[in-house]
Each structure stands twice: as C-alpha cells, then as structure tokens.
Amino acid sequence: MLYVLTGEDAPGQLDARMAVRPAHLARLEKLRDEGRLVVAGPMPAIDSPDPGPAGFFGSLVIAEFPSQADAEAWLAADPYVTNGVFARTSVRPYKKVLP
Numbered sequence: 001m002l003y004v005l006t007g008e009d010a011p012g013q014l015d016a017r018m019a020v021r022p023a024h025l026a027r028l029e030k031l032r033d034e035g036r037l038v039v040a041g042p043m044p045a046i047d048s049p050d051p052g053p054a055g056f057f058g059s060l061v062i063a064e065f066p067s068q069a070d071a072e073a074w075l076a077a078d079p080y081v082t083n084g085v086f087a088r089t090s091v092r093p094y095k096k097v098l099p
Contacts, residue, residue: 002038002094003071005061007078007086009045014055020079027078031063038062038096058086062094 009017031037040061044051059080065071071091080086 001064001067002062002096003065003068004090004092004094005063005071005075006058006090007075007080008058008088009056009085010087013085014053016083017056017080017085020083020085023079027074028061031061036064038064062096068093 028037028040031040040059040063042059043057045054045057048054061075063071063074065074068091075081075089075091081089
C-alpha cells in the first residue's frame, strides 16, 4: 500500500538538513531503485523554488510499504529524524486515484 510520510522542520535546522541531505537522498534513491517511490521532495518555507536562508517547512514522501508500521519505521530511521531536522512527522495511508 502507498503511504504519505511528512516531516516538519524544527526551527533553525537548515544547516543540519543540508549536512545530512546526502544520506537522506540515498535512502530515497533506494526506494526509487526498488520501484516503491512515487514522489519525494522538500516544501520550501516561502513561495520560491530556492528559499535560500528561509529554508524549508518540511518534506513529503509518497512510497509503497508493506504496512503502516513499516512506513513509520522507515521514517523513524531517516537521517532527518535521527539528526533532529524534523520536529514532527506523520505517516498516513494513501490511495492514488489520478493520474
């Protein structure tokens, strides 16, 4: 089943986000290579594709996991979580309708 994983950045964590970004992307690339990733990316804190020092509100991932518990475990092990970039996270089941 598909799940929507979101993380909301903690204040002042832009430097930490950038420092662990390569490890975060490597995990996403593994999901992609396994054919389980639908979409992933950051949500800029301002209305700009390059928010600069304003940073990011958080990130969104839609991917396939065997269960919600598996999706939650995957997110809990993400470098953005383990390094304190995210203040809050959530995992919700998702049903793709379009396209």
